[in-house]
Amino acid sequence: MINCVILAGNEDSQLAEKSSKAFIELQGKPMIMYVIDALKASNKVDKIAVVGDKSQLGSLSIHVNTIIDHKGSILDNIAAGARYFKEDDMLLISTCDIPLLTGEAVADFITRALVSKADICYPIINKTTCDLAYPESKRTYATLKEGQFTGGNLFMVNPTIIDRSLYIAEQMISYRKSPAKMSRVLGLPFLIKLATGRLSIEEVENRVSKLLNIRGKAIISKYAEIGNDVDRLEHVQVIERYMQKNTRCIL
Template structure:
């Protein structure tokens, strides 16, 4: 069993603000249910989650969510929200972190990710999804892909990690998170040699895993998930339209 932490504190002040009057992206309604509720329903349906903590607008979330879910006030940025949430999960050995903007996530996708992680020993597990799997199931979606020697992949929105290593890699972790949708920025952070190989599409997933682990000072593991729902998030109007179409709304 692992504990889950859902980040739901992003204000709705970006591209989605014209699609919904909700003050926070987590509270954008899709077919009468908010985005964060879709994520929580998938988490609760697994048999592998113990406690769930949601970091976001406490007033709205406490009215919306059942009492067995702990709601925590959001901080100023992603890493700050992560630390706030972990305060309510003392002693946790492993925490599954999810963003609130993946309403297509399924229990099967979550279970599969956790099963894949259980096959390796690491401090941080990060999923990547092959481009072919995304486009096979969501041909109209536009995602950021990174080219590796094995093929093209997009990053996921689930993370499994050991809370004990978080504070030690906070600064670099925030930089990696900020650069996750810019392949060139990611390459630059990992050094010139790596960048040159990256530009030639000669970097393997194993090499990327090793470089990221060294940068963060932790043992990281790249996990290949064939569930595109792990990586199909909603951050622009076309994403919202796609989700509504898939859900028949």
């Protein structure tokens, strides 16, 4: 059993009147509750902490173990959650906006991440997997040697590495739209290979591991729901259609 931090930051959202999209309702249920339910259903998660604006998240207190009041960036919120669970060997981090998440998907990722013995594990999902599961959902993909992949919204991390990794992570986020600046962090040859689809998963793992002085591992997941997050109104509409379809199938 491991502990989990759900990121429910106080970001501005065009998807709801509330500033946190955690409370967007899908079939009469706040989006974050689908995530909480999936984590519990995995039978792999012990304590759950939600990080965000406590004044907005108070209603969740009966469903989770603690709410950590924090109103910074996503990286600040990750660090706040990691400090709370600083004695843990590994910690699961989840966003609040993957309402199709299932306990089976969570259990599979946790099991495989722990087996890897890496300091940080990140799920990636093949485009074919996503297209088969959710053909209406449009995601952003990176082309690697092994195929086209999108990133997931869970990751496993050793809490002790977070503070020393934040500077590089902040640079990568800040420079993500500037290839010239990003090349200072990742290196120009790396970026060229990435842009031309000649980079392998192992090369990405090795580059991240070297930059952060850790062992990083990409976990290819067969569960498309891990990467099916809600960023725009069209995502809400697509997910509601899938939920309605699944409800009809159950009935």
